Structures are given as structure tokens and as C-alpha cells.
């Protein structure tokens with residue numbers, strides 16, 4: 001079971017395959033059980049202790065960043081994620097990033113952004129659409145068209161607790177849509193990055 005994997009100088013941490021979206025471009029569909037030679041489908045979700053053991057086995061201190069990402073939405077396991085993040089922070093000086101769909105407050109039914117304070121260095125939030133209708137068409141959230149407004153609100157709130165909050169879009173979108181997303185990010189006061197599809 002692949003709990004951790006390396007990409008560049010970062011150690012990626014795969015804690016769940018669950019997600020509230022079903023994005024049309026998701027690498028889970030296109031890469032299946034072969035993501036760069038790795039099968040990121042988990043037989044079961046690893047416990048907090050198992051994840052820590054996996055990081056320690058790799059000597060976590062050699063990495064420039066820990067990234068919660070993997071084949072799913074890490075904030076489906078917000079309680080475990082917070083416990084893990086704090087354990088990592090206590091053991092290593094390494095910055096921690098979460099790659100997220102930004103729906104944690106919907107998932108948890110309350111504002112969980114204060115729980116990110118003190119251990120999350122960066123939040124990379126998938127935006128991928130300029131309006132609620134497009135978002136639902138592309139990302140197919142279980143929350144329907146209310147997802148995008150919740151994502152924008154999550155990002156605004158998270159900025160109080162996390163030093164770096166970035167909206168990302170994948171480069172499969174049209175140039176016009178990418179421009180519109182960049183404007184939306186700017187209006188929200190959140191940094192913006194175009195991400196190469198498949199990473």
C-alpha cells in the first residue's frame with residue numbers, strides 16, 4: 001500500500017481515496033493504478049500511526065516539503081489530518097502543504113480553518129471554474145452548485161491561519177476560462193497558479 005511517494009524534493013502523503021468531487025480530469029480515472037509507476041489506490045485508509053511510521057521510515061528530514069495529496073481529498077479525514085500535521089510539525093522543521101478541493105467546511109459541517117493554524121504552511125486549493133455552474137459541470141461535487149461559493153469562503157477564511165493560500169487550475173481549461181479563474185482569484189485576494197495536468 002503506497003502511503004508516501006516522492007515527487008521532486010517533496011514527500012507526498014496519501015491518506016484517503018475518498019473525495020466529494022468526481023472531476024472530469026481527475027488522474028484517478030486517467031492514471032488508474034499506474035500513477036508514475038505507483039498504485040495509489042489504498043486497500044484501506046492508513047491510521048495516523050501508520051502514516052507517521054511511513055514518513056519516519058523514509059527519513060522525513062530529507063525532504064523540502066510534506067504534501068498531503070494522493071488519490072483523494074485529504075480533508076475527508078480532517079481530524080486525522082490535523083493530528084498528523086501536528087505530529088509532523090513536532091518532529092520535523094519541514095513545511096506542510098495540503099492540496100485540497102476546498103470543500104472541508106462543507107464536509108465537516110462547520111468552519112475548520114482555525115484548525116489549520118500553526119502547522120499548515122500552504123494550502124493549494126483547486127478552483128478549476130469561473131462560476132458555480134461550470135464548477136459543477138467539471139468537478140461534479142456531491143454538494144452541487146453551492147460548492148464553489150463554499151470554496152471561495154473557505155479560502156478567504158483560511159488566509160487568516162495559513163501563510164500561503166493559492167487557487168490552482170489545471171491547464172486543460174481554455175485560455176479564456178483560465179483568465180476568468182485568475183480574475184476570480186484576484187477578486188478573492190488569493191494567489192493563483194496554473195497547474196500542469198497530471199501533477
Ligand code: SF4
Nearest residue numbers: 019021022023026101
Ligand atoms: S478534487 Fe482532486 S481527487 Fe477529487 S475528483 Fe477532483 S481531481 Fe480527483
